[in-house]
Amino acid sequence: MPKNANTQEPLTGASIEVDRIRKVYGSTTILNDIDLDIRAGEFLTLLGASGSGKSTLLNIIAGFIKADGGDVRVDGKSITSVPAHKRGLGMVFQHYALFPHMSVYDNVAYGLRRHGFPKAEIPGLVADALEMVEMGHLGKRRPAELSGGQQQRVALARAVVFRPRVLLMDEPLGALDKMLREQLQLEIRRLHKEMGITFVFVTHDQEEALTMSDRIALLEKGDIVQLGTPEELYDAPSCRYAAEFIGVSNIMTGSRAGDVFTDTRNQTTHKVSGGAADGTVLMVRPERLRVSAGQVGPAGHENALPAIVSDCVYLGSDRTVHVRTASGEEMVARTEVPRTDDGIQPGVPVTLTWNIEDARVLAEEAAR
Template identity: 85%
Template sequence: MTEPRSGAAIKVDGVRKEYGSLTVLNDVDLDIRAGEFLTLLGASGSGKSTLLNIIAGFIKADGGSVQVDGQDLTTVPAHKRGLGMVFQHYALFPHMSVYDNVAYGLRRHGFPKSEIPDLVAGALDMVEMGHLGKRRPAQLSGGQQQRVALARAVVFRPRVLLMDEPLGALDKMLREQLQLEIRRLHQEMGITFVFVTHDQEEALTMSDRIALLERGDIVQLGTPEELYGAPNSRFSAEFIGVSNIFNGSRNGDVFTDQGNSATHKVSVGDPQGTALMVRPERLRVTAGQVTPQAHENALPAVVRDCVYLGSDRNIHVTTASGESLVARTEVPRVSDGIEPGAAVTLTWNIDDGRVLAGGTGL
């Protein structure tokens, strides 16, 4: 097995990238901690893959610098940076066995022949592929090929492993399985992982911290809990998870909904925010009319649809002003009268609503 080792800290300082008149990265600053799992998250065109490739050395920045453990690598070629890289398309040699695919780079870099078998065996064992070393890529599933690509990247024992949407070509079940495997690999190796994805659930599952990018800027950086529970803008709230958004204005501890002039008590978020966010799982749905408690808000609505999700259900409702909202609740053991067409009351705790700044959403 590959021996655990400490990861390297990465400092991105004022990195800028332009293609003609298009600014892809806008003076990005980012400190990645040694040994952490950091995910670069964003939509297509947000700059996340460009930033990863600048760190890797495959793309030259138009400004700024990249340092690894204090060493400036800005002008160092990719093959001399000592960073591991896993691509979305595995780029395995089809005519080589699994073993030879993993050993190829070691041979090219002049590793002693006597060390190569143990290094390859350790890397393959770490990704649970040691028993398939004689097979060729065409004889492997997509998930197995991705494991081989991981083994090929970690066989050098890098202090940093960069991954550019490595699970993008896999089906949902396999993606979820490999998410946990990559997380386990990170914990065993103790090195720094930088992972690119557009999938917010993937980012929440795997990361120590997430850097959310929009149009070349990092708009929020924090733990999964921080980005989901305390988004700093409407964009963050709508990109991470599902959100119910009320448009309006805040005055002290009262938010006024511009759609119907209804008022909701608030206690957290932006003092001048123009959107009120409530996550679906924070909404309670009760058949009929309900008088809210002192610490609650209440809003009447009509059920439009109920979507069964196993242990949970999504209840889609419409308010009197035409707002569409969704609540996620447990599936009751007996009927609770919540069905399409039913009049219900939505309630939520005051501190479960967060006032946000910014824009009109995604």
């Protein structure tokens, strides 16, 4: 709760139902009958590459874009025909859109005045909103006197000053540098927990999505290819696209027969369990691979693949070992930096090993 709002209880977020939402521009389908249930009070991220439809979906929920089919409901009530300014949803854009001639205080107060809030209530509401984003001490400054991160905090304050039950954010950190982005990721996550409202966040940055979200909806070409927690998307991707978009993946292609996967490029077989029964992709994350000098791996691992080291990159406590298999495929392992020389260096023959539970068989494409 904001420090100046001791008498206010945290808000309860609203649920959002996206029911068969469709959007078409000319001959191009942007959203293909999207269904999505967003739980009250959760932090849900719409993640995807440019052109996946994530921002279009957010703007349809906000009311800035009209869908060509389907319905949007908030707490079970349709808002599809409700104008954007009457939906009661907070919105934060990538570009702050602050009034340059107004102070921080007046930027936040502007909407309250425009909507006819009682004059006596406005100072308290603005103070609470600025306190939530730790900008209360800069209320007299103008946007040009603030850093990019501070301006984005003001934009957040302006969105939450109405105390909406839903806050929509369209790549709000996209214009910031890496360090500031990471700082504000934690700030937005804290704000979500304090307010208790529903956050819907759009980004193309998978690390940002993993850091902030309760659940992630991964979009590709107008479809949701996977919906789940960050852990589910990372550890159990639904298809090759999800595996390659979230984190770094080592991919082998081939076919599965029971508990054996045949890597057709390297002409090797590997023991598998779980995953897609008829999957054609075997995924192993870099941190799950072990690298041993020589062509024989250590005992205790069910699977092995010979390779040649092409590069080693020092990362402090960790290192990445880049290798090339007999077929020419590039793979990467992430391991701890050894205390003594283990002989792993460019040009050295090595063996990659992993256990059954460290790999996952995937479908080439997700069910649409």
